[in-house]
Amino acid sequence: MNNTKEENNFPIFTMANRGILLLCGIYTIAWAGLFKWFGPALFSWLAMQSDFDTMMNTGWYGTIGIIAGVLLFLSAFYPVSWIYLLAIGLTGKLISIISFLLVYLPNLEWNKRIGFHLFFNESLFLLLIAAMLWKAWKVKKYLATLPD
Known part of the structure; x- marks a missing residue:
């Protein structure tokens, strides 16, 4: 292959990048669904206590996560054109991690399951x-500089 230096300077959004978005969207939907429909049981598991009694409402937390996950999943199909979906999905994930830290973490004791949830499901x-x-923003910015 004869690649020139000019060809290597422009940003591209590869299929692997789309796969990461698809994975993030599906994983976010799955965990948010667990919080929405199995919230008390999931918090009992996260607390590592079988008798953990909580009346915390997790429906809204799960709904935010499902919406963010669907937007992330959809943004993987046209990430440069639908960059706003990607930005809203990122905002939803940010709201999700902040709300978990502020609303739910004070009622739970820190343990490895909560650390797993915060690190892998939210932060990573x-x-x-x-x-x-x-990456999508860089590609969109580059495409705007091209002549029609």
Whole structure:
């Protein structure tokens, strides 16, 4: 293959990047569904106590997560054109992690299950989505500089 230096300088949004968005969307939907429909049982599991009694409402938390996950999933199909869906999905994930820290964490004791949820389900995917948003923004910015 004869690649020139000019061809390597423009940003591209690869299929692997789309796959990351699809994975983030599906994973977010799955965990949010668990919070929405199995909230008390999930909090009992997160607390590592079989007799954990909580009346915390998790329906709204799950709904925010499902909406964010669907938007992330849809944004994977046209990430450069639908960059606003990606930005709203990232905002939903950010709201999700902040609300978990402020609303639910004070009622739970810190343990490895909560650490897993905060690190993998929230923080890691938040960073991946932010990287994909940055990449899509760079591609959109580059495409705007091209002549029609």
